[in-house]
Amino acid sequence: MTLTAEERAQAARLLRHAEHRVSPIAPLSVLLPGLDLADAYTVQQANIARRLADGASVVGHKVGLTAAAMQQLLGVSEPDFGHLLDDMVHRDGAPVLAARYCGPRVEPEICFRLAEPLRGPDVTVGDVLAATQAVAPALEIVDSRIRDWKITLLDTVADNASSAGLVCGPWTPLADAPDLADVAVDLLVDGERVASGSGREVLGHPAAAVAWLANTLATFGTALEPGHVVLPGAMTTAPFVSAGQKIEARFSALGPVSVTFV
Numbered sequence: 001m002t003l004t005a006e007e008r009a010q011a012a013r014l015l016r017h018a019e020h021r022v023s024p025i026a027p028l029s030v031l032l033p034g035l036d037l038a039d040a041y042t043v044q045q046a047n048i049a050r051r052l053a054d055g056a057s058v059v060g061h062k063v064g065l066t067a068a069a070m071q072q073l074l075g076v077s078e079p080d081f082g083h084l085l086d087d088m089v090h091r092d093g094a095p096v097l098a099a100r101y102c103g104p105r106v107e108p109e110i111c112f113r114l115a116e117p118l119r120g121p122d123v124t125v126g127d128v129l130a131a132t133q134a135v136a137p138a139l140e141i142v143d144s145r146i147r148d149w150k151i152t153l154l155d156t157v158a159d160n161a162s163s164a165g166l167v168c169g170p171w172t173p174l175a176d177a178p179d180l181a182d183v184a185v186d187l188l189v190d191g192e193r194v195a196s197g198s199g200r201e202v203l204g205h206p207a208a209a210v211a212w213l214a215n216t217l218a219t220f221g222t223a224l225e226p227g228h229v230v231l232p233g234a235m236t237t238a239p240f241v242s243a244g245q246k247i248e249a250r251f252s253a254l255g256p257v258s259v260t261f262v
Helices: 005-021 037-053 068-074 125-131 153-158 206-218
Strands: 058-064 080-085 105-114 132-142 163-168 184-189 192-198 229-231 246-251 255-261
Touching: 005 037, 005 153, 037 080, 037 153, 058 163, 058 206, 080 153, 080 163, 080 206, 105 184, 105 206, 105 246, 125 132, 125 206, 132 246, 132 255, 163 229, 163 255, 206 229
Parallel strands: 058 229
Antiparallel strands: 058 080, 105 132, 105 229, 132 163, 184 192, 184 246, 246 255
16 A cells, blocks of 8 residues: 555545535545555445444445446456445335435446355356356446546545445346346436447456456455345446436346436
């Protein structure tokens, strides 16, 4: 780590205040030019620890930067991860207040629910599928507490990988689901299709992203636990959304999921 303990605490406070006030800040990578990846994950963990102390609980994790285009944009060669907390979860079809976010976007993803623990290193795609109880169509609400989404890898990692919300549709037992790489999705905004994709957009197979997550968490001394959910990464681009819009993702074989911003 290249920042001092006080500088890391300052970074965490800046992000926390930006979220609470719904007032984005300049990039941390500009405000604190010594910031490195270890610092960024420490900042993320500090803010998660604060939310847990306030009564939230971890329900799982999200993987970001799984699309080749996003990795190229940020100049990285692997994904990043963030935490999913119970106070980030919304019911399928429920209204969500747009004003609680700085600059929300929505991504369609295949959500995993685990029946067995996954502890790295050396977790494989086969291990992930063996540990998975069910999958569901999902929408991740992503938001950046960094002004105008002017993010580097370090900014998004510190900012909980830009994660802000999760909406899950009905669960399908994995044994009844098709090959997840072949699952297709159409993303609709107010009934108009704006993007399409498939599970292959997520590191070639969504379970590959979950395996990467389990192996990466091992370096932090943690693991994926039974009952945890995992968002493995976006299957399409992530459009900006605003109040008055309904977002729906229609997944082949898995069904639809939607959220309305008010």
